[in-house]
Amino acid sequence: MSVTSFAPETEARLALARRVADAVLFEGCPLHPHRATAGRSRLRRPFGVLVPPAWDAVDEEYDFQYTECLMEPGTDACLAVELRFLRARRRTVQRARPDGEFETVPELAFPDEMLVPLDEGTEEHVEALLTVAELAGGDGIAIPFGCPASEESEAVLDGDGRVAGRLIHRHEEISGVLRLSARRLEGPFRLMRLTAVVENTSGWTPAEERPADRDAALPHCLVATHLLMGLSAGSFLSMTDPPEWAKGAAASCRNLHTWPVLAGERGRADVVLSSPVILEDYPVPAPEGPGAPPVVHTPEADAIRGPAGSAPPEWRDPVTATEATPVSDRIVVEGRSVGVGSRVRLKPGMRRTDAQDLFLRGRTARVEAVLNDVDDTVYLAVTVEDDPGADIRRVQGTFLYFRPDEVTPLEDDA
Incomplete structure (x- = not known):
């Protein structure tokens, strides 16, 4: 129009x-x-x-x-x-x-x-x-x-x-x-x-x-x-x-x-x-x-990513990197072991600038991978549990990315 x-x-x-x-x-x-x-x-x-x-x-x-x-x-x-x-x-x-x-x-x-x-x-x-x-x-x-x-x-x-x-x-x-x-x-x-x-x-x-x-x-x-x-x-x-x-x-x-x-x-x-x-x-x-x-x-920042970090950080080469293996790696968050399949509650931090994060705060998600970027920063790749397109995201690899201090584990994993 x-x-x-x-x-x-x-x-x-x-x-x-x-x-x-x-x-x-x-x-x-x-x-x-x-x-x-x-x-x-x-x-x-x-x-x-x-x-x-x-x-x-x-x-x-x-x-x-x-x-x-x-x-x-x-x-x-x-x-x-x-x-x-x-x-x-x-x-x-x-x-x-x-x-x-x-x-x-x-x-x-x-x-x-x-x-x-x-x-x-x-x-x-x-x-x-x-x-x-x-x-x-x-x-x-x-x-x-x-x-x-x-x-x-x-x-x-x-x-x-x-x-x-x-x-x-x-x-x-x-x-x-x-x-x-x-x-x-x-x-x-x-x-x-x-x-x-x-x-x-x-x-x-x-x-x-x-x-x-x-x-x-x-x-x-x-x-x-x-x-x-x-x-x-x-x-x-x-x-x-x-x-x-x-x-x-x-x-x-x-x-x-x-x-x-x-x-x-x-x-x-x-x-x-x-x-x-x-x-x-x-x-x-x-x-x-x-x-x-x-x-x-922008000149001041590497990238404005949205929504909620949907574009992944630059990951290490999974063939040569030793710091992170997306399928098998686990980390400890708030005293609990978190890895692929873990359920977490999202709590986006103040470092994020995207208004999209308002919609994600408090929602539950499932961890799809634990990853390290080139600066050795650990990220959790997740899909939101009530997202009807979660299966499609897994196929396309279009996950959301959060740092460990931006999630709360919901349960201990075996």
Whole structure:
């Protein structure tokens, strides 16, 4: 969905920043091929989630993001804004019955694959091109947006070409609003505070017959929500390292559930990425290897990994290394022996910067391997116990990684 289309020169200026934004958008969604000839974006436990207003079961999730940053716009400057998020598409698996009807099942097994219900992430975006003068007038600009409900059916064939079942892909209706405004600040400089608010206004309400649960709310959420903003003339100021004369103004800006950083070509300051994942200025995307999700690298840190360290650290060569053998190694955690098959409770530490960790804290997981990285740091590779895609993760090797002090053993192992 689009409010307007950007001009070619605007697209070119946002292109590099959009590559970084893609890492933010899709890092939690590795490709999950449900058939040999097709692929879908598997939605992991997401981050940057804006829930519908009726969902108030937890304090860590909100129905809005609030961004403020500083800019010095040029004469007659325009602001290009792109709101991007994922929308959950729920996949239901059904088996064909002899009478020609279909029944919903928890899985559909074939010799070379197993189909299971899951949530897939599909990209949505809202674009706006406005003058700074428009934003500075009155209460600013409000841009409503919406996505209608939809449903698609896909036949699943067995090895003989007969219909063995079908996949039902369902989108629920969602709606929201993007609010933009700008205000001139006092002082000798042409400094303005830009405010951008994203709200989920979806009318979903919990079912009366059972308590509200996150699984029911997710199809009505905006997932991995972030903003790209570019000036046609002028520049933004770094919110991480503002110039001395602007530090007071930067400190007065409010940023809730998101953080704006300079993005795009290093040395320029005309594009900002407001991300739910904590980044430094001028992050750049970098692949972690074939089939791995993108990560965001910054000059100050080796990598911003997400969600919850889903991209593995650089491991020692298992053929030559003697410090760690993933299948057989065990370590002692809180006086208990922990190894492959052990059950643990996750307690992500303060060293982590990913909002995704809020969803993992307190959940139970099973250890899949004990590993050492090149710095001799020990990690536990785990799968979350109530993750319906745990079997797929084991095959693909897309585990979550935690240090020993970030887990609590649940039982002694023989």
